[in-house]
Amino acid sequence: MNKILIISGPTATGKTDLAVKIAATVGGEIISADSRQVYKGLDIGVGKDHPLGTPIHLIDVVDPSFRFSVATYQALALQKIKDLHRQNILPIVVGCSGLYIDSIISQKYSNFGTNKNSLLRFFLEKLPTSVLKFLLSYLDKTTYQKLNNSDINNPRRLVRKIEIKLLRNKTINFPPPEEKFDIFHVTLTAPNAFLFPRIDKRVHKRIEIGHLQELDTLLAKYKWTDPGLEVSCYHVFQDYYHHKINLQKAIELWKFAEHADARHQKTWFKQYHSAHVVDITKAKNIRSITKIIGQWYNEINH
């Protein structure tokens, strides 16, 4: 077995439903590719309402006070894929975190060579973007000149590039994944006019089923600045808790944040030209892709 089924797409397109259905028919297991569901205790807000029965891996792996990263994700996911393959079980990678999915399927992330350095970041983060630009252009002119207009104004990326330049030689590169996977990539999509109302409805539902109580529970243990609480679905309520905005406004901000997420996720997934794009607004599309996946799964070599 060397097959991997990827189901990607923006939030609220029904990825999990499709994955669970396929997992049930072929006996697969799900590997989540969601940068927020890795946190324990974030349940309602991030939609951890998974049906029981199908194993879902890589959710609830770290404490919300922990800073997770794509490098950790890659290591865990590749290990899990290996385990499943050994048991002849189809791994179904499901999620909307494009970078996380990319870290599994793209050769360009064959190693995340340079570890992050909290101390260095602590200092660099205090500097204005203009100084970071200057620093990088001084340390690594080649890299600097290759930056596009978006990256060159992005302090986080500048900090990371400086970090790589300064620490590259002191770290060991871990080897690229040795396996070549047989990947079938489905990416679900829908027009914003369809997706946004669906997102809004889901937000209201989450409020109803106790999102704010969940946030209370989290706040009893964690700070607003902890990585888990920086996730937008909780973060938008910070001003509400401090009586700066009313509940209605906070809920509106949550919706807006989800809309933006969906847009960015759609943009990301457009890059996979070989992926099977499925517009979920047509039921027959889902049926036909399910069938095609079945055929792919039953091809020899597994």
Added chain:
RNA sequence: GCCGAAGUAGCCAAGAUGGUCACGGCACUGGUCUGAAAAACCUGGGAUGUUGGUUCGAGUCCAACCUUCGGCA
């Protein structure tokens, strides 16, 4: 009905004494992407309530009308 205040994009909102057809923020749009990625950053379109008047020139002054809010009745 009377008095007062206000009317700038879907929402909030800047614009001393009239002078590059208008600052921003949110939303909406399209992007960027090698250890925070639902992050961070870049990009685009859209507006002076209506009708007249004064003036070389009005979002800015005047009038009427319309609408909204507050007060009085």
